[in-house]
Amino acid sequence: MDKKRKKKTTVKHHAEERNVKDSPVSEEDKSKPPSRLNMIIVYFLLVILACWAAGSDFLEQQLRQPVHPSFGRTKTRQLSDYLSSLRGTRGDTDLYFFESRNPGGTLLVIGGTHPNEPASNVTAVLLVENLKVESGKIIVITTANASGFTATEPQEAFPKQFSITNRNGKERTFRTGSRYSNILDGWPDPVVYRHHPSGQLLSGPETRNLNRAYPGRQNGTLTERMAYAITEVVRRENVDLVIDLHEAAPEYPVVNAIVAHERAMDIAAMASIDLQMRGHDFRIEPSPVNFRGLSHREIGDSTTARVVLMESTGALQGRMRGPTNEDLVVSSVDACYYKAHLLGKLAVDFPEEGVSLEVRVGRHLEGIRVLTEIMGQFEPDKALAYSHIPDFEELNRHGVGFYLK
Ligand SMILES: [Zn+2]
Structure with a gap:
């Protein structure tokens, strides 16, 4: 019974198909697209x-973000000169040397460890484009985690770049990167990141955080190799003082601070007092002994250098921020943070007019100046002298752009 019905149905379908094929196409159908x-x-x-x-x-x-070194630059080297496996990777970056014929100490300034902290990168670029060293040697890295500058952080809605008008009235653009190395340089992240050599466990994405990777590993991940090469720079160049520049959220307890390894605590304490007497809020924090992978802890333990990290404050890094656009990066004006400040919820003051890039870069420059001066007072053979860098008042009077090429 079923078979007969099926046969009938099949015959009916064939007949319908034949009818369709045989039916003439109307003129109306032909004209349809x-x-x-x-x-x-x-x-x-x-x-x-x-x-x-x-x-x-x-x-x-x-x-790569262009940098235009001043006439005081004596040479440029690559991070891969200190670890050849970085050559040709997104982890390689420039090191700018400013050397004097007069003896003195050696300073390494690390900018761009966290590419989402713009004052760090801009301070280093401003140094490279203006610096002249009178005694001693200064090495500047502007994009320590060059890989992190090639991507922004997912789900943070960061602008990919921001602009500053330079002294010629032209727009100078800077990259707003990610706190971490580009995911393409470390994919997939492990579920848990195990720091080498301590074995400390952190969340998986921290495997791409340069400031959790020190002292680094010669044959490790790209981020570990960057950390290793920077530690090698400190060793091979006999660096006396390392200053790692950062920015942090206004609600973060370690902000507007100098975090110092115990060997650097003497100059950091004196610098903090000096800067506070000039009206700058610079607190001092000892480098935690049990929190591993950070520049001040690991480079301090692995080399003979004094190592400090400086944190200015910026709304971009915070969780309470409002619209995240170029203006927030540069001016850091944020109604939400101002309200939080009025309610006493922040670790630092956050005025209605924001914390401009001039204030954040100016703080870093003041910190570098005072730390080097005090190191020279403590150890005259490590004295450093340099010029052509604006002080805090000059920078705020003229603006950051005035000092950029
Ligand atoms: Zn940072």
Whole structure:
């Protein structure tokens, strides 16, 4: 019974198909456009357009940020000169040397450890574009985690860059990167990051955090190799003082601070007093002995250098911030943080007019100046003298852009 019904149905379908094939196509049907094909073509073109837009944006972020060194620069080396396996990778970066014929100490300034902390990178660039060393030697790294400058952080809605008007009225753009190395340089993250050599356990993405990777590992991940190479710079160049520049959220307890390894505590304490007497809020924090992987702890333990980390404050790093745009990066004006300040919820003052890039960069420059001066007072053979760098008042009077090429 079922078979008969099936047969009948099949015969009916064949007949219908024949009718369709045999039926003449009307003139009206001929004039209709092949709408399905058109839609496929339109979708295809839209996909190509989206890929082109996203791809060119992605590739643009891979380009290195230009820096224009001052006449005081004596040479430029690569981080890969200290660990050859970094050559050709996104982890390689420039080291700018400013050397004097007069004896003195050696300072290493590390900018851009966390590329989402713009005052760090901008301070280092300002140094490179203006510095002249009178005695001793200064080495500056502007993008310590160069890989992190090639991507922004997912889900943070950061602008990919921000602009500052320079003294010629032209826009100078800077990259707003990620706190971590580019995911393409470490994918996939482990579930748990085990710090080498201490074995300390942290969350998986911290495996790409340069300031959790020190002293680094010669044959480790890209981030570990960057950390290893920077530690090698300190060893091979006989660096006396390392200053690692950072920014932190206003609600973070270690902010507006100098975090000092115990060997650097003498100059950090004196610098903190000196800076506070000049009206700058610079508190002092001892480098935690049990928190591993940080520059001040690990470079301090692995070399003979004094090592400090300086934190200014910025709304960009905070969780209470409002709209995250270029203006927030540069001016740091944020109504939410001002309200939090009025309610006494922050670790530092956050005025209505914000904490501008001038204030944040000016603080870093003042910190560098006072720390080097005090090191020279404690150990005259390590005295450093340099010029052409604005002080806090000058920088705030003229603006950061005035000192950029
Ligand atoms: Zn940082």
